[in-house]
Amino acid sequence: MRCRILILTLALSRLPVSGQSKFVRAERGQATIEINTAKTASYEIPRTIYGTFLEAIGRSVYGGLWAQILENPSFEENLWSGENLRQMLGQEPALARSSGMGLPLPWEPLAYSQGWRYEPCWNDAANSFRSLLVMGLPDHQVGVRQQVYLPVHRTLRYTGSLYARTTGSPVGAEVSLRRRNHPEARLAQVALHLTSQQWARYEFSLQLSPGQLGPLDLADFVIALSNDGRALIDQALLFPADHVDGMDPEMIAMARALKTPLVRFGGNFTSGYHWRDGVGPLDRRVSMLNQAWGIPEYNHFGTDEFLRFCELVGAEPQIGLNLGSGTPEEAAEWVRYVNDRWGDRRGGLLWELGNELWGSFQIGYPTLGQVAARTKAFSDAVRRVDARARLIATGQDPDHFREWNAAQLGLGPDAYQFLSTHFVVGTANLRRRDPAPEFIAEAAFALPVGLERSLREMKAQIDADSSARGRVKIAFTEW
Known part of the structure; x- marks a missing residue:
């Protein structure tokens, strides 16, 4: 069938993957999409191509998802930058x-x-x-x-x-x-x-x-x-009084409506987060500075609360491990703790080996010469407690990935199944001063084209390594 491409992005994301589609340039500047439902595609789009992301930043957790209303409830000092x-x-x-x-x-x-x-x-x-x-x-x-x-x-x-x-x-x-x-x-x-x-x-x-x-x-x-x-x-x-296990019921309802298959627990704060601070009786959890964002971390919303949130919204957890100030032993114990509490308790969850470790803004970041060894140490520690764990090594962003990803690829495909990449640039990051609205629109349309080219180059680098080809994939964990 043929249809005009007005605002079809969301609708198309729900079409069966058995159909194949192509863009056809039409007259009068319109575009149409042709979908041949009789021909089965040679690939499958994983359900987890779409996911959502939760980090203790701004009001996303405290003052947002977590329903407790008071700030600095334990009367501490030095909780803000x-x-x-x-x-x-x-x-x-x-x-x-x-x-x-x-x-x-x-x-x-x-x-x-x-x-x-x-x-x-x-x-x-x-x-x-x-x-x-x-x-x-x-x-x-x-x-x-x-x-x-x-x-x-x-x-x-x-x-x-x-x-x-x-x-x-x-x-x-x-x-x-x-x-x-x-x-x-x-x-x-x-x-x-x-x-x-x-x-x-x-x-x-x-x-x-x-x-x-x-x-x-x-x-x-x-x-x-x-x-x-x-x-x-x-x-x-x-x-x-209407909180749901400490969480805001409206936030739960909206998150459930997203129908996200997985929720990522990570971000910059991952590089300084110690999971044991966020478990145990709520009244015994210590308030401290969230160093990544200069805001309080009350540790009220920890591992058990995150897993409960995932249950409530019907999502699988994907957790970022602390490769900044953390240790391999700490990471392995976290994997064991989560596996003892999630699903069939057989493990096999997605775990990220760090977050944006290439950036000097990350607490305890490794250098280019250190990252592979640090990734390997954490990978080995996790594998010892969960051989089924699916691991995502930290890759670089699409514009500066070559040297960093080459170092990670040198570990071989047994260390991880995915290389991550992030892209959080928008039209507010234009280099041209005082751009016209038309230019902003053009930049918005050009952005995914340029990003696709970079991702293809990233994949080509992976495929050039015969041991990684077909075994290491790209995980787009922030966008």
């Missing part, structure tokens, strides 16, 4: 004042007018490294607050927990939601009685009434002490 701190303080100048009072960003005092009633306490924490001492005042509430957006369009109930210990007598406390910058306007509240001088966990539930907050209305989440009591607080968590 200098540039990200500059942006945060530019957006919320009042935080500079609260930071000067000893409060960890982005927490604020319940009332600035009460002055210095706070002290950060190192090495006395229920979680991570710091807690916060709150010192009350007679006949007043003293506490901390954090601005939050709540998904009130779908749920009005919020559940959470916090850790606290008193410095002496029992202390009355309150957890509440209040109107932003209006501490007198409580929207929901619950009283807590802090009785122990040892760290104890307190749970709470907050119920809003319909219409109290609009979907884009800011609120303050508040932890306050009554009268002149004193207590240390730590690890405050707040979830919408």
